[in-house]
Amino acid sequence: MSRLYGEKEDIDSEEVKNFFSERASRDLESDLSIVLFQDKENSEQRHIEEKKLFHEHIDVDGKKVLEVGCGIGRWAEALHNKCESFLGIDYTEDLIKIANNSYDFDDCKFQVMSATDIKEDELLIEPPFDVIIFSGVLMYINDEDIKVVFNELNKIGVEDKKLFIMEPVSRMGERLTLKDFYSEGLEADYSAIYRTEEEYRELFECLNYNKIFADDIFEELSDHSETHYKYFVIE
Template structure:
């Protein structure tokens, strides 16, 4: 069972309906940050440390003295709306999990320039959003999408940006020579049959070249240290892409 659900190299589809069900069941108001950042133990403090570390990284990449029109794809509970509150001219966050969207709205009452919408990243409804956007954030989402879902996502994003946009893309990746797919993998840590596609950095950069041809990579690096939960086969990597 374990070997059949831990697949190296081969391009294998995951069951995205199981992914949706996993996130619906994972929703928690007791420790929302840990619930969206994949921490099995919500009290270990790693989610908070990862958030602080990533905010420091993004602060070094962006000019946070200016205001941005932001599109946050896979927004969860609006972590980036909170992190970037002082730099938001307008924020649109979408997530396919209604529980997270409902709770995110409660966390930002009365903020007319901050909006959360239940919407799938693979079926973006532009007429419900407010483009153009200066900054697009795609964070921890594509690991749960199959390859054929990436093209419509990237092309939709590219159609909604301002003249000089930036994309902050962060994803869990394989740091091996090939991808790792977990297909209904019995995760003892999360106590669930887990689905995810850990692509290599090169695979994502090939997707960028093909589906975001007007963008180029300005900076990229790994995010996680051992103290932040880096694993032997996987890590998190960020890319900052800017228009050419």
Template sequence: MNDSRRIKGKHVAIDYDATRAFFESRGKREYANVLSATMYQDHNAELVEKRDQAEKAAMADILGLGQVRRILDIGCGTGRWGWYLASNCQGLEYLGLDFSASLIEKAQQESVKRQLAGLHFQVMSATDIQPQALLLQAPFDLALISGLLIYLNDADCIKVLRDAAQLIVAGGGIYLREPVGVSERFTLDRFYSEELADEYSAIYRTADELRKLMAQAFEGLGIFVEHEGFLFPEGLEKRAETRQYFFVLRRQGTEL
């Protein structure tokens, strides 16, 4: 049964209602490490911590975090980027968005527990960002899209990327990090995961497919790729079929 839920090389739409239910459930659970709510590894708190720290350490200089102040985190989950930014960006104004109310509640609880300033969280779907309703108004210096597009169908990936580009200042950046299919695209369609003890849906695109989506999303907006590459050494990767890949994108201009 599970083999029929692993679809290779084909474009298959995933169901957003199932994805929302999955994350609402994740947000209501307790974990040895709160990072597991969205980064998984439920039974390996040490690995999830190492992966979180490695991503932030690798990206801090590349993203120029010492020079940014206003940051929009699209699909923020438990707000893990906010924790790091609050300690590394002077005068931080951070807004984390997520469609899951339970994850936003967890993010708010964590920011209070950690006594972090400058962090704001809001329930809002990445596919339906309402600029006038944001708790912090655009433009932003940096938009983060970290592990989000795998839960979206292609048309919505294009929309989210284009919306993000239109919400940053000239000279501003976008950090895009996604698990990619190493050899080909494959989709998990309500695949039952023993590790997660739940049905899980995701689309693992190739890096080249992401480039094609970006080309459509950023047409006419002056967005270019500044850096890209594999995020982790192989020792921090757990699956042979996928690897974490990142793009740092920049909007032409000099306002930042």
């Protein structure tokens, strides 16, 4: 049970999966609360703001979209009828079940698959993808594994793919890793990596891209002095 500053310490991916599985079985106010960690009202508000932000930056008209770590599938609700097709993959089976029960759109599919073991031939929507989304997911994936994921995306994304990445980052000039840390707010042991923006930019080097736009979001929602939310549009 630790809170580590600066050190590059791996977290256990299986424990993260168990954490989300367990949250899926809780009697929470809304499904959005499972993945957004806030009450119903704040989760709904945040979902609305994130959708708006996304559409300000990315036009999905006629595009194939892949969301890696899609959780309960809420981005399908934002994108269906706008994109050509949407595929959400996630390694937490209980969340994919919720996604399939909640969002039954012809142009959207959800699939149990780990980000670090993307099986190109088994994807329910055939690559290549034009737009790729990570929303609160890279924080649960270790550095070396992120490189594996990004290298795979270079294969299953089009040459001029766009990525929309939204993650909490450290504001302390060094990363913070929570490793099996008991969170009173979440009432569970919790593991996550809050990298610095510079560390993320270094990892993005694995992607073939021309430019990155980055900005802060949800300053008003943030009650954490050590971290804040940032989004990146990479193309």
